[in-house]
Amino acid sequence: VSDTVQLRIPGPTPLPETVRKAGSRQMVNHRGPEFKELLGRVTASMKKAFRTDAEVLILTSSGTGALEAAVVNTLSPGDSVLSVNIGVFGDRFAKICRAYGADVTTLAVEHGKAADPSEVGAQLRVMAENGKPATAVLVTFNETSTGVTNPLQEIAREIHQQAPDALLLVDAVSGLGAIPLEMDAWGLDVVTTGSQKSWMVPPGLAMVALSPRAWAAVERSKMPRFYFDLTLHRDALAKGETPWTPAISVAFGLDEGLRLIEAEGYPAIFARHAACAAAARAGLRALGIRLLADPEVASNTVTSAWLPVGTEWPALTRACRARGLVLAGGQGPLTGKIFRVGHLGSVSTNDMVRCMEILEDAMTELGLQVEPGAGARAAAEAARSATNGATEREPVFATPA
Amino acid sequence: VSDTVQLRIPGPTPLPETVRKAGSRQMVNHRGPEFKELLGRVTASMKKAFRTDAEVLILTSSGTGALEAAVVNTLSPGDSVLSVNIGVFGDRFAKICRAYGADVTTLAVEHGKAADPSEVGAQLRVMAENGKPATAVLVTFNETSTGVTNPLQEIAREIHQQAPDALLLVDAVSGLGAIPLEMDAWGLDVVTTGSQKSWMVPPGLAMVALSPRAWAAVERSKMPRFYFDLTLHRDALAKGETPWTPAISVAFGLDEGLRLIEAEGYPAIFARHAACAAAARAGLRALGIRLLADPEVASNTVTSAWLPVGTEWPALTRACRARGLVLAGGQGPLTGKIFRVGHLGSVSTNDMVRCMEILEDAMTELGLQVEPGAGARAAAEAARSATNGATEREPVFATPA
Numbered sequence: 001v002s003d004t005v006q007l008r009i010p011g012p013t014p015l016p017e018t019v020r021k022a023g024s025r026q027m028v029n030h031r032g033p034e035f036k037e038l039l040g041r042v043t044a045s046m047k048k049a050f051r052t053d054a055e056v057l058i059l060t061s062s063g064t065g066a067l068e069a070a071v072v073n074t075l076s077p078g079d080s081v082l083s084v085n086i087g088v089f090g091d092r093f094a095k096i097c098r099a100y101g102a103d104v105t106t107l108a109v110e111h112g113k114a115a116d117p118s119e120v121g122a123q124l125r126v127m128a129e130n131g132k133p134a135t136a137v138l139v140t141f142n143e144t145s146t147g148v149t150n151p152l153q154e155i156a157r158e159i160h161q162q163a164p165d166a167l168l169l170v171d172a173v174s175g176l177g178a179i180p181l182e183m184d185a186w187g188l189d190v191v192t193t194g195s196q197k198s199w200m201v202p203p204g205l206a207m208v209a210l211s212p213r214a215w216a217a218v219e220r221s222k223m224p225r226f227y228f229d230l231t232l233h234r235d236a237l238a239k240g241e242t243p244w245t246p247a248i249s250v251a252f253g254l255d256e257g258l259r260l261i262e263a264e265g266y267p268a269i270f271a272r273h274a275a276c277a278a279a280a281r282a283g284l285r286a287l288g289i290r291l292l293a294d295p296e297v298a299s300n301t302v303t304s305a306w307l308p309v310g311t312e313w314p315a316l317t318r319a320c321r322a323r324g325l326v327l328a329g330g331q332g333p334l335t336g337k338i339f340r341v342g343h344l345g346s347v348s349t350n351d352m353v354r355c356m357e358i359l360e361d362a363m364t365e366l367g368l369q370v371e372p373g374a375g376a377r378a379a380a381e382a383a384r385s386a387t388n389g390a391t392e393r394e395p396v397f398a399t400p401a
Numbered sequence: 402v403s404d405t406v407q408l409r410i411p412g413p414t415p416l417p418e419t420v421r422k423a424g425s426r427q428m429v430n431h432r433g434p435e436f437k438e439l440l441g442r443v444t445a446s447m448k449k450a451f452r453t454d455a456e457v458l459i460l461t462s463s464g465t466g467a468l469e470a471a472v473v474n475t476l477s478p479g480d481s482v483l484s485v486n487i488g489v490f491g492d493r494f495a496k497i498c499r500a501y502g503a504d505v506t507t508l509a510v511e512h513g514k515a516a517d518p519s520e521v522g523a524q525l526r527v528m529a530e531n532g533k534p535a536t537a538v539l540v541t542f543n544e545t546s547t548g549v550t551n552p553l554q555e556i557a558r559e560i561h562q563q564a565p566d567a568l569l570l571v572d573a574v575s576g577l578g579a580i581p582l583e584m585d586a587w588g589l590d591v592v593t594t595g596s597q598k599s600w601m602v603p604p605g606l607a608m609v610a611l612s613p614r615a616w617a618a619v620e621r622s623k624m625p626r627f628y629f630d631l632t633l634h635r636d637a638l639a640k641g642e643t644p645w646t647p648a649i650s651v652a653f654g655l656d657e658g659l660r661l662i663e664a665e666g667y668p669a670i671f672a673r674h675a676a677c678a679a680a681a682r683a684g685l686r687a688l689g690i691r692l693l694a695d696p697e698v699a700s701n702t703v704t705s706a707w708l709p710v711g712t713e714w715p716a717l718t719r720a721c722r723a724r725g726l727v728l729a730g731g732q733g734p735l736t737g738k739i740f741r742v743g744h745l746g747s748v749s750t751n752d753m754v755r756c757m758e759i760l761e762d763a764m765t766e767l768g769l770q771v772e773p774g775a776g777a778r779a780a781a782e783a784a785r786s787a788t789n790g791a792t793e794r795e796p797v798f799a800t801p802a
């Protein structure tokens with residue numbers, strides 16, 4: 001049944017057929033030659049995705065585990081940390097720091113907005129003036145809970161100018177691989193992602209890379225760690241292994257997901273996500289739905305929208321599910337206020353058109369006034385215009401039928 | 402190719418066909434009704450496996466992550482801890498405690514032996530007399546690195562007598578589900594396992610359960626934690642969720658693995674593992690190989706053996722691999738000295754006979770003197786005698802062809 005479902009949440013994302021098949025392979029010894037070869041291939045491909053010369057370490061955890069690894073390997077209790085918080089995942093990053101004893105200052109941004117680089121810089125100056133200059137700055141690349149992408153390159157530039165010694169720890173879980181990010185060129189110190197996002201693979205693996213500066217910080221760091229001790233991961237990788245038994249079937253899938261990704265190529269993938277996002281935004285607006293995110297910074301991987309007036313989330317999701325469309329609800333303070341449409345990983349603009357057709361149907365059942373066909377038409381039009389009128393080239397991988 | 406391989410390592414264990422198929426299902430929303438239903442089913446089944454009324458929490462990590470969870474949720478920096486250490490995994494449990502600031506006293510046992518309950522009791526008395534009574538005792542149920550099963554019930558009884566307030570944290574990763582263990586009846590406070598062991602599922606999920614006494618300790622515990630914060634896991638489970646995105650495809654597999662296990666029944670599973678272990682030990686001895694583990698306490702899930710004199714592990718594993726048999730090498734101080742035969746999860750006594758045939762062939766290639774057919778004959782005979790001469794009933798799940 002779930003094979004015919006439009007899974008339009010910002011992760012886990014739908015699996016291409018060949019990824020599912022790869023994930024069903026028989027087990028191998030994770031300390032043997034087959035896994036060593038796979039790990040070498042996957043980490044080499046990930047370095048290209050991260051745009052870095054640093055090693056990319058593969059952890060068996062969700063993306064949150066990679067965020068914890070970023071924190072506990074580079075910081076010490078009492079360290080002054082600036083958290084640039086634009087939503088639930090920014091909040092989570094800060095909570096991890098606090099759990100391990102860091103002194104966190106929060107720059108909270110209104111939901112739906114991105115962080116203003118100059119405000120980040122100003123906050124860093126204030127912290128320095130108050131005698132607690134930031135040891136690290138936490139930034140979310142793409143905030144899944146609000147559907148906003150931060151201007152990461154500009155924020156990074158500002159941080160490097162105002163606090164050249166501060167490490168920049170980036171939650172890139174739901175953006176990397178779908179939206180351009182340059183780890184080395186932008187001077188990002190720790191970058192994290194998770195298998196169930198743009199990589200089109202089941203959840204279970206998380207990826208993290210550290211700049212040379214971040215590795216130097218690891219030597220000084222005094223937060224306790226074991227499972228997420230990245231020094232152990234780095235040493236094991238040098239032998240073609242992971243320190244603990246890895247999620248092998250997810251790694252099989254990741255190997256195949258990366259093969260599909262490299263065949264399509266990142267420029268095409270970035271353009272496809274931009275076209276899907278344009279289609280989602282135009283389609284929702286044409287259905288009379290108000291978007292949450294500032295259009296200037298709206299995410300290319302997830303679109304957040306206010307629930308139509310008088311519509312409750314449980315009723316909307318039930319009506320959509322009954323028609324084979326799975327959307328995401330709001331998180332944290334936005335629970336019951338917004339809903340979200342994921343367009344990340346194995347997704348085409350045709351999926352977006354279909355999504356609007358189903359949503360229109362569901363809204364009609366709930367008694368909402370909708371102009372027939374308007375959502376799907378607007379989505380198709382936006383997709384055409386995003387792809388310059390060219391007939392959309394379907395991605396090289398098959399989306400679920 | 403790997404489908405025809407005899408994967409005879411102590412985890413990951415071979416996957417039954419239906420587990421592979423289940424693991425290749427399309428993704429679902431981990432915050433939706435399908436996953437909630439699955440999580441309810443899996444945790445209910447796990448409670449029966451753990452023999453406990455406590456909730457069994459499902460973590461996305463290797464078994465090592467569950468060990469870390471056991472430690473950081475119940476202890477505080479400076480706590481006095483007794484580590485009953487009979488091998489590499491006992492050592493790892495102690496390292497986790499030290500990484501988080503516990504004061505660890507080690508009771509080290511010679512490799513191949515089990516811990517003596519009275520020595521554990523004596524050590525606890527010494528610690529109390531020295532003014533640092535143990536807050537917790539770490540015990541490995543089944544030590545994968547040496548192939549030894551500790552007399553856990555007797556050790557638990559001794560601990561409860563000598564140090565009634567000490568928590569008993571148990572690494573049951575490679576034993577639970579294959580060798581009888583009674584969490585509640587034996588008074589175990591924290592019990593852990595991992596999906597890639599007796600559960601016949603890929604690695605990626607770990608399970609942990611806490612006694613009411615252990616949950617009370619969680620309230621007092623001051624070690625920092627976030628990803629492995631079990632209070633967050635318990636609260637999420639009450640809503641039918643996990644706090645972070647779980648390894649969904651592994652959970653699909655676990656659901657199917659547990660269905661197969663309940664269909665076979667634990668008494669039959671325990672007997673099958675005992676018969677496979679008897680076959681492995683008899684077969685290896687008949688090949689002229691000396692076993693590491695004391696026969697009184699030799700594990701039913703993994704058999705450890707000394708490398709034949711003059712034989713190097715790389716040569717042995719290469720010769721076996723060329724014939725479709727994957728064995729495990731030694732770990733830690735036993736690297737290059739022993740090898741290990743896993744018989745855990747989806748395994749039959751026929752697999753053990755086949756394993757001895759291949760091993761004989763490999764040994765002959767390496768120039769070792771072996772009596773033709775002796776290993777396989779002895780394995781078959783031991784299996785017959787373990788099953789009281791009855792024709793072995795094949796397990797209900799299909800082992801890989």
